[in-house]
Amino acid sequence: MGGATKTARGEKKMARGEMPGHDMPLDRELEDLSPALRWREWMLRVEAVLFAAAEPVSREILGRVVGKDCSVELLIDDLQEELRDRPYELVSVAGGWQHRSRSAYAPAIRAAAAPTRSATETLSDGEAMLLMAIAYYQPVTRGDLSKIFGKEVSRDTVASLRDAGFIVSGPRSPTPGAPYTYVTTKHFLSTFGLETLRDLPDLEALEDAGLLRRGEARPGAISDPAAEMEDDGRALAD
Template structure:
C-alpha cells in the first residue's frame, strides 16, 4: 500500500501520542507502517518535519534512547508539577554516585564500583537501580567467582533524556552533571555508617 507524505506524518504523530513512550523507526515500520511501502529515510524525514512543526510549542518531539517521543518542554516543568500525582523518587548521593560510575565506566562489576567510590556498595543500592530498570547485568567478568557486569539500559537513557551513552556530559563538566543527575532528587547519605552506603527512598 502507498501512503502520501501528509498521511505519513499524521500516522506517525498519532502513533507517538497513543504509545506515549519512546518509539524507534524500526518499531514504527514493524507496527503501524507494516502494511505500507515506505522507506526508513522517508519515515525519518517525516519525523524531522514533525520536529520542525512543534518548534515553539509547549510540546516537543525529541530523540532519546534510540527512538522518538513527545514530551513537554523543560521550561514548563515547574508549572506542570501539580499535575503529577507521584513525586519524583528521591535517591541518596551514594545511589546517584553508583549510577554515575556505572554510566561512565560500563560495564563494571560491583567491586569496580567500590574501588572507584572507595566505599562498599550496599545491595539495596544495586537493587534500587535494578528495580528502576536503569541498570542490568550484561555479562560476567572472567575472574574467580565470575561477578556480574553492570551497564545502563534504554530506560536510563529515556529517563535522563539521552539518545546514546555518548551524549553523557564530560566528567569535567560539573554543571552539566549536576543538571543531569539532579533530575532525580538527591538526599543526604546517613552519617551513621561511614564505611558503607546508607540509603533512604520514598519509592
C-alpha cells in the same frame, strides 16, 4: 472515473476520522488517498504512536504504520516543524523518538503538581551517585564500585536501580569468581535525555560545574571510562 470516486470516498472518510476502520487490518499504503492526504495520515499515525508510547519509539516500529517506501525521518521532520510553536516537541533519544514537553515549561509543570505520563523515579543521593558510576565505568562489578567509593556498595542499592529499570546484569567479569557486571539500559538513556552513552557529560566538566567533588567517583583500579564506553551496545535494551 472509478479511481477518482475511490479517492474522493477515501478523502471523505479521512475528514470524518474514519480512516482506517477499527475492525479492519491497518492499510499502510493508503492508495485510495491523494499524495497530500496520504502523507498527512502517515504524519498523524506517527504522532499518535509517539504520543501514546511510554518509551522512545524506534524507526522500525514507526515503519509498521506507514507505507513501505515512506521516509519516517522526513515525517518526523515535518512533525517537528509543525510543533515548533507548541510547548512540546519530538526529540531523538535512546535510539528512537519521543514526545516531550519543552524545558522552558518545566517550572509551570512542576508548579501544577499534576501527575505526568513519564514521571521520573526519585533517586536518593546515594542511588544517583551509584548510577552515575555505573554509567561511566560500565561494565562494572559491585566490587569495582566498592573500590570507586572506598566502601562497600549495598546490594539493596544496586537492586533498587535494577527495579527502577536503570541497570541490568552485563557480561561476567574475567576476574576470579567471574562476578556479573552491571550496565545501563535504554530506559536510563531515555530518562536522562541521552541518545547514546557518548552524550554523557565529561567528568571534568561535572567537577568544573560544581556538580561533582574533585576525585569523587574516580576509580583507582578501573580502566579509562572513555574506553569503557567505546561500544554503545553496552546500553542494553530493557
